[in-house]
Amino acid sequence: MPETIIRAENLTKKYDDLLAVDGIDFEVFKGECCGFLGPNGAGKTTTIKMIHCVLPLTSGRLAVAGMSVSESPREIKKMIGVAPQEENLDPDFTVMTNLLVYARYFDIPKLEALKRAENLLKFSQLEEKRNVVIDQLSTGMKRRLILARALINEPQVLLLDEPTTGLDPQARHLIWDKVRSLKKQGVTIILTTHYMEEASELCDRTLIMDAGKIIEEGTPVDLIKKHAGEEVLELDYDEKVMSMLKEKFPDARLEVVGERIHVFTNQPHGVFASFLESFPTKSATVRGANLEDVFLKLTGRNLRE
Amino acid sequence: MTASHEREGFGLPKLTYRVWKVWRRNFDVFMKTFKVSFFPPLLEPIFYLAAMGAGLGALITQSIEGQSYIQFIAPALVAITIMYSSFFECTYGSFVRMYYQRTFDAIIATPISVEEVIAGEILWGATRSLIGGSIVLGVVAAFGLVTKPLITSPLFILVLPVAFFSGLMFSAIGICFTALAPNIDFFNYPQYLFITPMFLLSNTFFPLTLLHNLPLQIFSQAVLPLTHTVNLARWALFGSGDLSFALSIIWIAAVTVAFFVISINLMKRRLIR
Numbered sequence: 001m002p003e004t005i006i007r008a009e010n011l012t013k014k015y016d017d018l019l020a021v022d023g024i025d026f027e028v029f030k031g032e033c034c035g036f037l038g039p040n041g042a043g044k045t046t047t048i049k050m051i052h053c054v055l056p057l058t059s060g061r062l063a064v065a066g067m068s069v070s071e072s073p074r075e076i077k078k079m080i081g082v083a084p085q086e087e088n089l090d091p092d093f094t095v096m097t098n099l100l101v102y103a104r105y106f107d108i109p110k111l112e113a114l115k116r117a118e119n120l121l122k123f124s125q126l127e128e129k130r131n132v133v134i135d136q137l138s139t140g141m142k143r144r145l146i147l148a149r150a151l152i153n154e155p156q157v158l159l160l161d162e163p164t165t166g167l168d169p170q171a172r173h174l175i176w177d178k179v180r181s182l183k184k185q186g187v188t189i190i191l192t193t194h195y196m197e198e199a200s201e202l203c204d205r206t207l208i209m210d211a212g213k214i215i216e217e218g219t220p221v222d223l224i225k226k227h228a229g230e231e232v233l234e235l236d237y238d239e240k241v242m243s244m245l246k247e248k249f250p251d252a253r254l255e256v257v258g259e260r261i262h263v264f265t266n267q268p269h270g271v272f273a274s275f276l277e278s279f280p281t282k283s284a285t286v287r288g289a290n291l292e293d294v295f296l297k298l299t300g301r302n303l304r305e
Numbered sequence: 306m307t308a309s310h311e312r313e314g315f316g317l318p319k320l321t322y323r324v325w326k327v328w329r330r331n332f333d334v335f336m337k338t339f340k341v342s343f344f345p346p347l348l349e350p351i352f353y354l355a356a357m358g359a360g361l362g363a364l365i366t367q368s369i370e371g372q373s374y375i376q377f378i379a380p381a382l383v384a385i386t387i388m389y390s391s392f393f394e395c396t397y398g399s400f401v402r403m404y405y406q407r408t409f410d411a412i413i414a415t416p417i418s419v420e421e422v423i424a425g426e427i428l429w430g431a432t433r434s435l436i437g438g439s440i441v442l443g444v445v446a447a448f449g450l451v452t453k454p455l456i457t458s459p460l461f462i463l464v465l466p467v468a469f470f471s472g473l474m475f476s477a478i479g480i481c482f483t484a485l486a487p488n489i490d491f492f493n494y495p496q497y498l499f500i501t502p503m504f505l506l507s508n509t510f511f512p513l514t515l516l517h518n519l520p521l522q523i524f525s526q527a528v529l530p531l532t533h534t535v536n537l538a539r540w541a542l543f544g545s546g547d548l549s550f551a552l553s554i555i556w557i558a559a560v561t562v563a564f565f566v567i568s569i570n571l572m573k574r575r576l577i578r
Contacts, residue, residue, distance in 0.1 A: 084410065087407075088410050092406075102411070105326055
């Protein structure tokens with residue numbers, strides 16, 4: 001059995017008229033990368049903030065390494081690294097000083113802090129930017145520095161709240177590389193993201209949240225298999241085609257998205273190919289099912305904001 | 306594990322040595338911008354002493370409690386700087402750190418608590434008063450060499466603890482406004498309705514007794530913190546001799562403790578939701 005490092009039981013956060021987190025139960029295991037997925041307002045960030053002890057719980061229990069977040073916030077915060085969604089680097093300082101001042105908050109002795117900061121600058125590929133003030137960094141560099149800062153206390157648990165939002169593909173892949181290498185070092189990672197590709201790339205396990213509840217949980221591969229099958233057929237909408245598909249794939253889920261039909265089925269690989277051989281259609285494409293299909297199936301296509 | 310914990314109620318802050326780490330962060334920023342934070346405050350009291358003390362004072366031949374006009378306003382200038390330094394640090398300065406830079410959010414993700422962050426801000430505000438008060442004290446002393454002595458008591462050095470403790474008071478009051486401020490423009494209210502009246506009506510540029518308005522005098526003594534800082538600064542610089550300075554010390558101590566506790570609780574209410 002894997003060792004549990006975070007355990008939530010009936011975890012609830014209520015604001016005046018909003019139930020942000022609605023009695024959720026979950027576990028995070030040591031050394032895994034666990035993804036919290038969900039549309040805006042699902043309760044992901046609220047959950048993260050309760051884990052790192054800056055938001056009090058309304059009710060329920062939440063323990064990190066066996067310690068209650070309400071009783072031992074300092075001890076827990078010592079062993080957690082946080083890369084928040086909103087950039088909050090210290091604009092009055094340079095890159096290097098940001099790391100050193102942050103180390104001081106953790107009581108890390110000066111010499112040790114210098115050593116760690118050097119290593120983290122190397123790790124985050126910011127060595128050449130050490131004396132640059134925050135204003136002059138690109139978004140990608142800022143995200144890397146936030147990640148480096150979150151590692152200054154050599155945390156056992158790393159919380160990454162939308163670590164790649166707004167980054168270009170190059171910067172995103174660099175962050176992914178860093179996350180993978182941290183996972184290899186045994187750091188437990190909790191990640192929230194809107195990008196299903198990111199979750200598939202990085203997460204061992206994902207929890208899908210919506211409206212304050214966890215609505216599904218599993219490895220990305222299992223979830224895709226369970227909810228979207230192996231392949232998805234997409235083709236232009238037409239009533240005749242629609243009725244033909246219904247006849248041909250009675251068990252399939254047909255979804256009309258704008259002008260296109262999406263066909264999901266539990267049948268094995270290749271089933272659509274043989275269908276298209278007998279009914280060639282120009283507009284048809286067959287693609288592998290992905291986590292985005294799962295996400296949209298479970299949380300719907302309505303806009304949340 | 307406890308079952309739950311709701312937002313904590315009003316209470317006395319629990320503080321550790323970590324308060325100093327917050328103070329140190331602000332100190333480091335101040336040292337980086339030393340030139341702009343040090344020299345302009347040096348010039349302002351010189352202008353006031355020249356324009357109001359030497360200039361306007363030349364028209365005023367009547368002595369005020371045995372002092373010339375420039376002697377009367379010199380300790381007030383020290384006190385005003387004490388007020389400005391901490392009040393603005395803990396309103397505009399703290400608001401920028403809290404709201405625009407999210408510095409507080411970054412710090413409370415470490416083992417430092419919200420209460421310690423706010424206590425650190427207040428301590429830093431008081432330090433700004435100490436620095437500002439010292440600068441003006443030096444200017445006043447130097448100016449006195451040219452005109453007539455503006456410091457006659459050997460107790461003048463007590464202006465420094467007066468600066469620090471009054472600074473704590475003005476910082477704590479400032480943090481209360483910051484905790485309630487929906488946006489940065491909100492500070493126009495305390496600036497024009499609280500700071501400016503104090504600047505003018507706290508026995509600063511004329512003794513309030515001149516107005517023969519008893520309610521105003523009582524108001525000034527009872528409600529305006531600057532009155533007491535001015536009183537103490539005047540006592541320290543000239544050893545005025547009466548015992549009202551003791552009353553001012555008690556007044557400042559009581560108000561400081563009260564607002565320290567209130568400010569931290571208001572901030573907790575704002576930041577921990």
